Amino acid sequence: MTPVQATFGEVAAERRIASVPLSHVSVELGHLYMEDYEAGPDRLREQFRRVAPWLATVRSLWRERVPGGRARVSTCFLVDDYFSRFSTPAELVPMVLEAAAEHDLTIDYLARESACAEFEDAQSGGVELARLVEDRLVDDPPPETDGSRPPVKETGWLCNGSRSPRTTPMQAMGKTRPWEPPAQNAKRGHSIFVDVELWDEKGPRRTWSCPFLAAVWQLLRLGLLRSDGHVPLPPVALDGDWPRDWDGLPAVVRLNPQAAPFSAYTTLSVLSPRFLPVELAVRTILSQVAVDDEVLRQVVTRSESEGVRLEEELVDRISYVFI
Amino acid sequence: MLVMGEVHTGLLQNSGEISESTCRQVLGLMTGETVRVSRRPIVHALSPERLTGVDCALPTASRSRVRGVGTVVSRCAVTGGRVAQGSSYVRLVRSEADRRLPWSHYLARPGVVEVLGKAKAADLAEGFTGDSAPGCLNLGAVSGRFLDLVQASPLLDRRAPFKIPRTSLRWVAETGEPSIRFTLHTEQERTLRLTHPGPFTPAVVDLCEDLATHDWLLTSLLVIVERARIGGTPGAQAAARLAPAIDHLMHLWMPAARVEEWLTPFWESLERRPGFTRQWRSLVDRVRDQVAMNALALLSATAEAGRR
Structure with a gap:
C-alpha cells in the first residue's frame, strides 16, 4: 500500500485575519469639537471653504498616481462626542451636511470619537479599540536597552526617548542633583523630546487623551486594526431618521451609498494649525504601535497588486494640510 | 543572517x-x-x-x-x-x-x-x-x-x-x-x-x-526518580515520591506533535542520538515497575495479615 498523506486541521489553532476593502486615500474633511459648534455654522462653512481646494488637489494627485486614473478617495468627518456631549445627531448632522454641500463637498462617512475609545451595539458587540491599541504599544527603547529589565514606564505616558532623571535632593549628601536633559532616541544632532499623556484616571473611570483617540482614529482609517481577527466598526448605513441621542448612532455611518471604502492605504487630514501639537503627539504614539504582521502584509500585497507602492512605515502613510 | x-x-x-x-x-x-x-x-x-x-x-x-x-x-x-x-x-x-x-x-x-x-x-x-x-x-x-x-x-x-x-x-x-x-x-x-x-x-x-x-519533561522525570531514591528508601515511600510523575507528567510525552513535516527529521535524528524517547520510556517503565512492585508488596502484606 502506498503511504497515505494525512492532513489534519483545527480551526481554533489557526489565526484568521479578515481583510478590509481599501480606498487609496481617506480624507478627513473636519473634526468638530464643542467649541466649533458653539461658534456657529459659519465656523463650519469656513472650514469646508478651506478644505475644498485641497480635496480637489488630492483627487487629481491620486488620479495621476493610479494606473487608469481610477482613484478611490473617500471623505470622512469626526464629531467629538467623547470629551463633551453637545447637540444631537438629528440637529447637528443635517447642518454639517448642508454646510459641506455649499462648497460642493460630499461627506461619505461620519464617525463618533467616543467609538475610538469603546463601542458597543447589538451588531458589533463590544469593542474596546483604545485598549486594543494600548496593548499594541511597543516602547521606543533608549540605547543600552538589552531586555534584562522591563521597559521603564511612566503609567499612562509615552515618550520618544529617555526622560530627565529626577532632580529630588539626595538626602544623605544634602545636595541637589543637577538637572540633566531628556534625550530623543533617534535624534539627529539635537533632541526633540516628546512625552505624551495617554490617559488619566479619576476613580474607576479612565479618560483617554485626545491624541490617543486621534491615533486610534488614524489606525481605523488605515484599516490596520482587528479585533479577534474581525474588522472593528465597519461603516453602517443609517436606517430612518437621525437619532436624538448620540448613543443611537452607529460608530461609523455611511452617508453616501456610492462612497469608496472608508479605510484607505493613506490618510490626509486637513486641519487648523492649532492641532499641530496634537498631531505631533499622534505621530509619537503611532510610531510606537506595532500593527499585526499579517495585517501589514495584507495591505502591502493588495497595494502592490494594483501597482501602488506604499510607504513602509505607517506614520509615512499619514499626511496633513495645516491651514 | x-x-x-x-x-x-x-x-x-x-x-x-x-x-x-x-x-x-x-x-x-x-x-x-x-x-x-x-x-x-x-x-x-x-x-x-x-x-x-x-x-x-x-x-x-x-x-x-x-x-x-x-x-x-x-x-x-x-x-x-x-x-x-x-x-x-x-x-x-x-x-x-x-x-x-x-x-x-x-x-x-x-x-x-x-x-x-x-x-x-x-x-x-x-x-x-x-x-x-x-x-x-x-x-x-x-x-x-x-x-x-x-x-x-x-x-x-x-x-x-x-x-x-x-x-x-x-x-x-x-x-x-x-x-x-x-x-x-x-x-x-x-x-x-x-x-x-x-x-x-x-x-x-x-x-x-x-x-x-x-x-x-525528561529532566523533571529524572529529578523525581532521583528524589525517590529507589532502593535506598522503603518501597512504599519511594512509590509515594513517584506519584507526582504519574499524576502530572507521564501522559504529556508527545514528541514532534506540533512540528511541521519538513522539520521532523531533526527530531528523528535526536531520537537516534541521544534518544530522548528511549530514555523517557526507560524512566517511565522504572516508575511503573516501582509502583507495581509496591502494590504487590501491599497486596501480599494485606493477604498475610488476613491469614493471621
Whole structure:
C-alpha cells in the first residue's frame, strides 16, 4: 500500500485575519469639537471653504498616481462626542451636511470619537479599540536597552526617548542633583523630546487623551486594526431618521451609498494649525504601535497588486494640510 | 543572517492541570487577540505574540562591539494544562543604515533586530550560545518575564504539586546543510544549534519550543526518580515520591506533535542520538515497575495479615 498523506486541521489553532476593502486615500474633511459648534455654522462653512481646494488637489494627485486614473478617495468627518456631549445627531448632522454641500463637498462617512475609545451595539458587540491599541504599544527603547529589565514606564505616558532623571535632593549628601536633559532616541544632532499623556484616571473611570483617540482614529482609517481577527466598526448605513441621542448612532455611518471604502492605504487630514501639537503627539504614539504582521502584509500585497507602492512605515502613510 | 531565541520552561504554578478555557484566559495577553488552541494529540495553547524593543550590544564570541536595534517577539504557551513556557526570538538582519533610525522603521519589521557594524554570523551564533555577557541582548530575561506573567496569573492557585526548576533552551537557527546539535550545559541550561534547508519560518520556533518542552519533561522525570531514591528508601515511600510523575507528567510525552513535516527529521535524528524517547520510556517503565512492585508488596502484606 502506498503511504497515505494525512492532513489534519483545527480551526481554533489557526489565526484568521479578515481583510478590509481599501480606498487609496481617506480624507478627513473636519473634526468638530464643542467649541466649533458653539461658534456657529459659519465656523463650519469656513472650514469646508478651506478644505475644498485641497480635496480637489488630492483627487487629481491620486488620479495621476493610479494606473487608469481610477482613484478611490473617500471623505470622512469626526464629531467629538467623547470629551463633551453637545447637540444631537438629528440637529447637528443635517447642518454639517448642508454646510459641506455649499462648497460642493460630499461627506461619505461620519464617525463618533467616543467609538475610538469603546463601542458597543447589538451588531458589533463590544469593542474596546483604545485598549486594543494600548496593548499594541511597543516602547521606543533608549540605547543600552538589552531586555534584562522591563521597559521603564511612566503609567499612562509615552515618550520618544529617555526622560530627565529626577532632580529630588539626595538626602544623605544634602545636595541637589543637577538637572540633566531628556534625550530623543533617534535624534539627529539635537533632541526633540516628546512625552505624551495617554490617559488619566479619576476613580474607576479612565479618560483617554485626545491624541490617543486621534491615533486610534488614524489606525481605523488605515484599516490596520482587528479585533479577534474581525474588522472593528465597519461603516453602517443609517436606517430612518437621525437619532436624538448620540448613543443611537452607529460608530461609523455611511452617508453616501456610492462612497469608496472608508479605510484607505493613506490618510490626509486637513486641519487648523492649532492641532499641530496634537498631531505631533499622534505621530509619537503611532510610531510606537506595532500593527499585526499579517495585517501589514495584507495591505502591502493588495497595494502592490494594483501597482501602488506604499510607504513602509505607517506614520509615512499619514499626511496633513495645516491651514 | 541568523535567528536566535530562548525558551524557558517550567511547571505551571497550579495544583492540578488547568482547563482549556482557563488556558485561554491565562494566555490572553492582548485585547482583541485570540489564544490559539490545538487539542490533538495534546492540548496546546499559545498566547498572542508581543514585542519588546531593544537597542544594545549583541553577544559575540570575539567580544567585538556589535550593536543591534529592533524588536524581540515573545509568546507564552501551556501544554497539557500543565507545562508553561515563555519563548522569545529575534531575526538578525544586517542594517542598511549606519545609525539608529526612527522607531517606526523597526516596528514595520516586527521580530527583526538590525545589526549595526561589522559582524559575522558565526561570531554572533557562538557568542549567543556561549557564556552570556552583561549588557548584551538578554533574551533569557525577556522569556523569563513572559513565563512569570503566566505564573502570576490570578487564575492559578500557586500550589504546584512538586517543586522543579525551570530550564532554559537557547537556540540559534541558520539556513544551510541540515544539522542539529543539542548540548546540555548546567542542570538547567541547554543550547541548540540548528541548520535548516530553506528560509526561516516560525515553524522553526515551534520545533525549538517542542524540544524544550520534552527536554524539561525528561529532566523533571529524572529529578523525581532521583528524589525517590529507589532502593535506598522503603518501597512504599519511594512509590509515594513517584506519584507526582504519574499524576502530572507521564501522559504529556508527545514528541514532534506540533512540528511541521519538513522539520521532523531533526527530531528523528535526536531520537537516534541521544534518544530522548528511549530514555523517557526507560524512566517511565522504572516508575511503573516501582509502583507495581509496591502494590504487590501491599497486596501480599494485606493477604498475610488476613491469614493471621
